[in-house]
Amino acid sequence: MQYTIKQLEEKANEIREDIIKMLVCAKSGHSAGPLGMADVFTALYFGVLNYDPKNITKWDRDRFVLSCGHICPVWYATLAHAGFFPHAELATLRKLGTRLHGHPHNEVLPGSENSSGPLGQGLSQAAGMAYVGLKMKKEPWRVYCVMSDGEQQEGQIWEAAMFAGKNNLRNLTALIDRNNIQIDGYTEEVMPLEPFRAKWEAMNWTVLEVDGHNIREIIDACNKAKSIYENPTVIICHTIPGKGVDFMEYRYEWHGVPPDSGDITGSPKKGLQGHEALKELRTLGGRIRSEHE
């Protein structure tokens, strides 16, 4: 099914609403990252990836690897919208017996290739898949790996980056959520990543940068990556943490907590946060769209 950009923006906002509802229901989890990545996930699942929710292991599916497992609420909500499991199942996030664990587990989550949680492990697995697809099986599918920016402080990322660069894994596209926050504060204060673009270029990767809330830009960048023959591509997605909920935007205090778990300066009182967040998402939906029209 083909979507208009406007339809995709509306879908991203529905996914944001689901994220808030899931987190309030689960009473734990991460808020800022998932909200910030709703547009990227929507772009990937409704404008880029080749998959079939009725045949989740079809051989030529694109492999999607989430490296930063903690933003899984946005992945789960997107997978539900894409038809991998019933939408009602989102209410089971983090609860006993769920398929939607606090961090993703590939053996129970439909449509997943890997488990993640400890940061920095996804790109290696993605590179392993890409190596087999490109060099050994010579198959047409691609590998997409979503990472966070704080995660770039893990050494393993750069081991994998070197490997993919050396082997010219052109079927590998990495997307980095560059939202500038991590648990303890701003990335550039905790452990600076800049000059970030230069670091990836030095690893023999093609580097693209996009507005991570501009769905057309994200899809275009992914398509451009397909046409780059020489090396793997990393798309640095500049995002706003907490995007769509005014009192969460840019606030690292909202990195690792759900709505209504406690009082946060500048935010509505505990008990009202989930309600207010949903209200903002619904009323600000028009504003988000208008930015890109």
Add this chain to the structure above:
Amino acid sequence: MEVPLVANLFAQDIKQVPIRNGYGEGLLILGKENPDVIVLCCDLVESTRSLDFAKAYPDRYVEVGVAEQNLAGLGAGMAHEGKIPFITSYATFSPGRNWDQLRVSVCYSGNNVKIIGSHAGISVGPDGATHQAMEDIAITRVLPRMTVLVPSDAIEARKATVAAGRMNGPVYIRLAREKTPQFTIEETPFEIGKAFVFREGKDTTIAAAGPQVYYALQAANELSKEGIECEVINVVSVKPIDELTLSASVKKTGCMVSAEEHQITGGVGGAVAEVLSRNFPVPQEFVGMPDHFGESGEPVELIAKWGMDSQAIMVAVRKVIKRK
């Protein structure tokens, strides 16, 4: 029933072969029988004995560079795509350095990766404590789903390699650098999950793994002259461990000596004690590294100094029999 072993078991001129050589031979067998078997290595292709495979199947050999975390992650990703990766390095680095990756990317994710840790034990010698893996059995056997194999000579290492390649699921195989007696033969049985009685006896059981199996046989031979008859069991499959064989043996002998080239904490002795305390508790003495790091020296000197040779096993046997 005792298993068949070489005829010249205690001869001075018994053939000496590094255990790691068996891995290289096993890879060639697997390479021929299954095109999905691949090898990844971290800049140690010759010393880990992956070189013959790399030459025979250059398209199925992946050089990873000095990056053991990536080694485990790549292996997981390749296994996910149906390959059977043997990820190979020194045991201090893999599983030593990439335990979190083995835990989540490999075991938790259900990826069929074989982890090969060469140069394990204090018998690495002159390289010193940093390169002597003495903790690898503990950190691998604690992982759910992981199979842990500790071959006692090159022939058994070859059998272990082939068996690992033929089963589905993560396996850790511990290899050693130094030449040690090749005392098993083709007919000596090997099976994952099974322990084998290499010598029958009634006074104590010695459960050993790795080069210590041979030292245990030497010790049993000497003690026999004093009238002490030891039953020697080769615990090559540390996980899953053979509860039946171990329990049946101590029911007969009434005591246990474990022997390994590893920290006493968490190693083969620990695995044996876990089994016996559940089934048939008996006094046990532990031959292994006493919560200490190694040092530089010749292998034979280190084994003697730190009490992991046949002399140390004999001392432990005499001690445990008094505790019955």
